Each structure stands twice: as C-alpha cells, then as structure tokens.
Amino acid sequence: MRIAAKVRKNPDYLAASSYLDQIGLRFEVVNHPGKGHPFLRITLPHGDTMAFTIACTPRGRINQDAVVARLKRAIRLAMGA
Numbered sequence: 727m728r729i730a731a732k733v734r735k736n737p738d739y740l741a742a743s744s745y746l747d748q749i750g751l752r753f754e755v756v757n758h759p760g761k762g763h764p765f766l767r768i769t770l771p772h773g774d775t776m777a778f779t780i781a782c783t784p785r786g787r788i789n790q791d792a793v794v795a796r797l798k799r800a801i802r803l804a805m806g807a
Contacts, residue, residue, distance in 0.1 A: 730755050738780050741790035742797050776804040
C-alpha cells in the first residue's frame with residue numbers, strides 16, 4: 727500500500743488527522759476506487775460517514791490552516807448545521 731505511506735507523510739493529512747484526533751472523530755485512509763486521490767472516511771457523531779479528499783503526494787499544499795478550515799466546513803455541512 728504505497729499510496730497510504732505517501733499520504734501519511736503529507737502535510738495536508740497531518741493537519742487533518744491532528745484536527746480529527748483533537749475533536750475525537752474516527753477516520754481511516756481509503757484508496758479511491760479507480761483513479762483519483764485517496765480520501766479520509768470520517769465517522770460522524772451520529773453514525774454517518776463522510777469522505778474528505780486529500781492529496782497523495784508527500785508534499786501536498788502545505789497550508790495547514792486552509793486544510794483544517796476546509797475540513798471544518800465539510801464536517802459542518804455533513805452534519806447539517
């Protein structure tokens with residue numbers, strides 16, 4: 727699973743996983759079926775899951791604040807708030 731190893735070095739993944747750990751949501755890295763970027767499958771408090779796409783390169787976007795803001799927005803929309 728080479729892509730998963732690359733993802734775990736990515737600054738986008740590190741920022742997103744750190745935030746998810748901080749707020750206590752479970753998640754896992756999932757390879758995209760077919761072509762495309764891998765994503766985090768996040769289990770929301772009410773039991774539903776959501777997907778959050780991340781880059782698979784070791785470098786990523788490196789703007790951790792933007793990644794966390796995008797993740798917060800996606801979680802808020804998924805929870806219907």
